[in-house]
Amino acid sequence: MGNKTIKSWFRGFKSDSNDSKTRNLQENSEKSKSKLKKLVLVGNPNVGKSLLFNKLTGSYVTVSNYPGTTVSIDSGKCNISGENYEIIDSPGMYSLSSITEEERISKLILLEDEPDILLHVVDAKNMERMLPLTLQLIEAKLPVVLVLNMMDEAENAGIKIDTSQLEKKLNIPVVSTAATTGQGIAQLNQKIAEYQIKDGLNVKYDEKIESAVQKISDLLQGEYPVSPRSLSLLLLQEDSDVQKLIKEKEGSNYSFIDNLLNETLSQFKQPLNYLIKMKLQKEATRLVSEVSEDIGEIKIGFREKLSRAMINPLTGIPILLAVLYFGLYRFVGGFAAGDMVDFIETEIFGEWALPLVEGFVTSSIPYEALQSLIIGDYGIFTLGITYAIAIILPIVGAFFLVFSILEDSGYLPRLALLLDRLFKKIGLSGRAIIPMVLGVGCGSMATMTTRTLETKRERNIATLLLALAIPCSAQLGVIFAVLATSSSALWLWVIVILFNYIIIGFAASKILPGSNPTFYMELPPLRVPKLSNVLRKTYTRLIWYFKELFPLFIAISVLIWGLELTGILDFIIGALNPVLSAIGLPVETAQTFILGFFRRDYGAAGLFEIQDALTGVQLLVAAVVLTLFVPCVAQFVVMIKERGKKVALAMGAFVLVYAFLVGFLLNLILSTLGVVL
């Protein structure tokens, strides 16, 4: 299965130069000439799109219960009635007038990728709210098949839909499915195999809009993958992507269009997207009343009660604490970082793997320098592979497991609304809960998901906080272990980190220009996560993690080996000494910090090894500085990619100085007070 990451889309779409745009279009049109037919899935978040994708391809990619966690655009292949298709799962979108970056990507796929068949997946029980997008897609003359998914849930809720009636009214193929059970997939395959493009139902707007649409359509000369009518309507709704596309294609002709557009817009008192959306909705409501019947009453069962307990602060905060305690502290911190790591590190690596490799290396490689490259203190095997497999794998794996369960259960959106008010204080919205929670797993992955946040300001604040005050799970696991001997040290660590998180967030929200973000979110129903989904999701994330980071582990081992061999390492350690003694730490910790620069968890793990040589206060100070310390190289690379070199470097420099400053102050306060931990 070809997995085209979102990054490559961004590279293509984000660039402003005409050159790359055209190249992109050419590439796309070449692709469409290839023999594979293209099937694109679109629809709101939380309608079971990804699950349907998996049913069609037979292979699994992340199914998300939360708007905004589909990190990559997934594509797969499938065979329907002897014909091969390429299937693309687009990020969730509510409407063709996009708001978020993900919606933009989905729209751009539609505008530039020329699908052969478009499956618009909707939640059958919320069909009325989602049909306006179907109408927009029909308007665009895109080859739409409407998929009424989650039909089982709709039937349980007492909703009856006459699918064939709806099919007649819309004049496009309509299928009802339940992707979780596989119901309706065969009919869907049949509709896809038999698909022929037809003119679907056209919505008529009021006269003033219609005449403007007509005039603009007449002016359009370029070739577009969607209908001029649809482009004109989007232009009237002041959609900036469509504006840009038309400007590019029309060249000098654009000024006429622009004049006409401004003239038309000035005639309306209300924004046109409001008027157009209202009309589409009216049509949708009419259709729904003609083809369906809702005889169910909304029952407040156990799920609903639990959901309400989760969102009520009185019960929600204790639930959150319980989730953190059991999910993070006990399971990830205790079981994975403790028992599992112990077992793999001492039993498998210490007792068995390391001696084996050591024996092999010493007997077959005669040069000492080369030997140490593999089994020296910083060797590829000793440092790279051991840490990757013995420490990172169990901890990060356990974290991803917990995260997938939370995600599939629908808990995260509830957490987001519970914490929105607090997040507003640090310039973020409840939506930022995803990168923040994910950051406790892997800061690099989390920094990538900050792109789902709406404003640049929010993305910058979240990136900074992730770099500074969110420890990743590997690091967290080791810090728990290091500070485990003294619970007061652990609590102090939690307080200091939380304090810095709030202070820096608050300061950033005051300093950075712009207004606070708004928060709005659909709450998917609570669901019992399916074990198979959870396991596959965890697996997919772990694979991503290792693909991105394992080579880096090895590279770092080689680099440090090189630095040690040439004596540069000693030099850096020497240079670090004054800084370390200023924050009350012994020389032995220098190596820890240097490792920490490459990977935060390496640093923490290094600390683990020298913990006996340090006092309680020194351990706490070291743990705090390491937590705040610069993000690992991988996270830094993602920061540069996502935020740009300038911003990333500025953040990195700030974090570096700030971490040592906090360490200095903490040591000063603790030693002045004569605290012993």
Added chain:
Amino acid sequence: MKMISELAEEALEKIWVFQEDHPEDPLSPEIESFDPEVIKELDDLKFIQKEEGGFKLTSEGLEEAKNVIRRHRLAEKLLHDILGLSGEDMETAACNFEHIMEGGVEESICNLLSHPDKCPHGKPIPPCDCRTHGGHGHGHGRRQCDCTAGVKTIIDKTVLPLNKMAKGQTGEIVYIKSSKRDNLQKILAMGVLPGRKIEIIQTYPSHVFQMEHTQMAVDSDIAGSIYVGSTN
């Protein structure tokens, strides 16, 4: 009741405002600046009177001017507080609105707004009859009208922004109004549109509501842009 044209009503309004702003100055030059037809109408209605020093407002004219200004400012208050209009939008609408506030509409609005003292610009709204009858300016619930009961029945059928609704309240969305274009787009994108029935599930820390088969969570800012006609 005397029939009075909208132009004459507006002229009376101007006279009132002029008097408010310049209590010491004579009214005559202001009145003389009006269109001769309007002056004639006001004269025929005995709202103004020509004396030696020029025109003067009669006591009937004063009463009528007070009513006109009251209707205008109540209209402004209604449009501002309930529908969230402001600036020119509010002004234009209020100018049209004041002329049609007859037959109990004015009292209902006054009741609905809990007898406001000041218009959105901070100028005084002349008190309604029930308040003057009652003897003191701000008294509610005097003999002549049971204001509190009035308020209650009207409030039950009123339009509220979603962030002012209480837990358990139900209603139908009647209006989306946001000064921020972005917010409007977000609300529309979620399918939160006029005609949708909703029920408030929670109001703190976020506003959570059931809309047909979906639950939505929004912050106060967005909730304040969604106006709901509540039915209980």
